[in-house]
Amino acid sequence: MIDHMRRTLALFFCLFAFGVRFAQGAPAETANLQPIHIKLTEEEARVAGVETQPVEQESSLGELVVPGVVAVPPQQLRIVAAPAAGLIETLLVAPDEDVKAGDPIATLKSSELVEAQRAFLHALADANLATEKLRRDEQLFKERIISERRLIVTRAEATQARSALEERRQILALAGMTEEEIATLQRDRKFASALNVRAPISGVILQRHGTTGERVQASAPLVTIARLDPIWVNLQVPLGRAAALESVDRVHLPIAGIDGDLIRIGRTVDLATQSVTAVAEFRPGRSPLRPGQAVQALLRVRGGSGSQWRVPADAVVSHQNHNWVFVRAPEGFVATPVTLVSETPQFASVQGQFKPGDRVATRGLLTLLAELAETEK
CATH class of the missing domain: 2.40.420.20 (conserved putative lor/sdh protein from methanococcus maripaludis s2 fold)
Known part of the structure; x- marks a missing residue:
């Protein structure tokens, strides 16, 4: 003993x-x-x-229980930024609110927007003038009043004016103006002092970064939008169990009662935990899965x-x-x-x-x- x-x-x-x-x-x-x-x-x-x-x-068929964290797939995440420097007049959405693509999420007062509209109308006037000049010179050339060289120069000027107008149109689109709003500006020649920032995708508002009355620079984040179906769970698998990941048939989440697929197995090891990260994808439906939530996953392993x-x-x-x-x-x-x-x-x-x-x-x-x-x- x-x-x-x-x-x-x-x-x-x-x-x-x-x-x-x-x-x-x-x-x-x-x-x-x-x-x-x-x-x-x-x-x-x-x-x-x-x-x-x-x-x-x-x-x-065996089972392996591992911890995981719910995460949004990166391709389903959008951070909506201010298209121009200005003042946040209103924020129209709240965290956890559902939005559809194209819904207004904020209004922004911006002097840069006014300047972009002025430059667009100036380019529009130049393009109209160049078009009219081209029409006149084509008629004069037919009557043999002007030379062909002058007509070629006029055509080049008209092409350059149309390119400048399209450039200004694209700048307004990048600033957040819709085609309908640009058409209204072109027709009425009336500036819009406020800009509606719209949702680029349908999803859920995860976070608001700005506040009403705040002055922001161009590209400053306003809100974060995410599409939560499908959703990922980042699994932390001990290094010694990583070999079993190649034989995983299904992944089950007991807390939500749903099954998913293992779509990715990490090739690096976390230095602190000596674990491998694997990614499982789920279709949550109405299941209560939220980004950042800690869960336990049950891996069905084929022997x-x-x-x-x-x-x-x-x-x-x-x-x-x-x-x-x-x-x-x-x-x-x-x-x-x-x-x-x-x-x-x-x-x-x-x-x-x-x-x-x-x-x-x-x-x-x-x-x-x-x-x-x-x-x-």
Whole structure:
């Protein structure tokens, strides 16, 4: 008993040297590993607090529970900015409000808008004058009163005037004026002192950045709009479980009762959490999923061709970067390498050398790990 206590205490000092940790993400490669026999009497196992539970054979579909955060797909997110410098006269929307594409979301008073309209009308007058001059010169050329060279110059001037007018039209469109508003300006020659900023897409107002009465510069953000269907969940998967992502069949969100698809698996590892980010896409419908919400996701994992067993999650430990379980044997235990297929807080699905009736240790694992380290020495 004293020897076992010494070994257990020694284990705490050599955990990092042996790379031993409970199952938090060890690689699943076990092809070159062999079971290791550990001698332990019934009395020694009882004193060490070792407890066992039976293994159960199961189908080739396992589960993996991971945390995640709801996020808006970047292609469905728009930040509406002020098209020109000016004063925010009114903000017409509130956070969490639904809007449709083209709905007004703010009105902006801008001297830049007035100047852009003045330049447009000036370009319109020049274009009209150039068009009239071209019409007259074409008639004079037909009557052989002017030379062809003068007609070519007049045509070039008319083309340049039309280009300048189109440029000013595009500037007004970039400033937020609609085609109808530009046509009204062209017809009535009356300036609009305020500009309606409109929603570029249909969606939900996530955030208001400006306030009524605030002076803003051009390109200053006013509101953020997002389309929330479909929606993404960024999953944080421990590095050791990342191999199972290739076999994920479906992703289930218990909080919303919906299923989705895994659409992306990250290729980098978070330095702080040692986890891989995977992205699942869902069609939420009326489900209460909100951007920034923390959720738990259930990954349905297809097993391999070998037999698959369910064991208590506490039975799986990591030693020397491999997953192991301790199987009860007549003279002690057998440290058996396993391939971890999936895991929930209660159970783990593994592949390994088991047979019906086998029992695995779920308590007293520190003692068994110490014995395993001694055996390997």
